[in-house]
Amino acid sequence: MTTTSKFLKNYFFGTFLIFSFTSVNAGLNSFTNLVFIDDWLIERKIDLTINETKCRASIPSHANWFGARVRLGPNNELIKPIWISVKADQIIDSKLTKIKEILDNCRSGLLFLPENQ
Numbered sequence: 410m411t412t413t414s415k416f417l418k419n420y421f422f423g424t425f426l427i428f429s430f431t432s433v434n435a436g437l438n439s440f441t442n443l444v445f446i447d448d449w450l451i452e453r454k455i456d457l458t459i460n461e462t463k464c465r466a467s468i469p470s471h472a473n474w475f476g477a478r479v480r481l482g483p484n485n486e487l488i489k490p491i492w493i494s495v496k497a498d499q500i501i502d503s504k505l506t507k508i509k510e511i512l513d514n515c516r517s518g519l520l521f522l523p524e525n526q
Contacts, residue, residue, distance in 0.1 A: 440465065440475075443521060448499050449508050453515055464515035466508050468499060485509045 440452040440463075448470065454463045467480035471493045479489045479500070487500060498504070515521045 443515065444511075446508060446511055447504060449504075451508075451511060451515060453521065455519070462516055462519065464512050466512055468495065471495075481505075481508065481512065485512065 437455050438457055440454045443451045443453050443464075445451075446466075448468050449466050450469045452465050452467075452475075455461075456463060465475070465480065467475055467478040469478060472478050477490060477493075479487075479493055479495050482488050487505065489495065489500070
């Protein structure tokens, strides 16, 4: 084995080893994006302190911060800040029912597999 190939082998192995120890944002104790369903973003957080899975849904096009978005509350109620205008098709009952079902599925356990959306 040549010196160059030995160096490359060690370099790639070292790089792999370093990246295998870096942290991954996996929704543990903070919300992470899961999936977009139509205009709605589904996010998930696994709270290790109380061993609970939390999921939320919002339309992110209106604000960076979750509290300033059209969203579904903890009891799946529609929360729409008065200063935000939305397209009627974004909050029709059939779409909201679909989003609520996906949130229930998301909250039901550790494994979340959205059906064909």
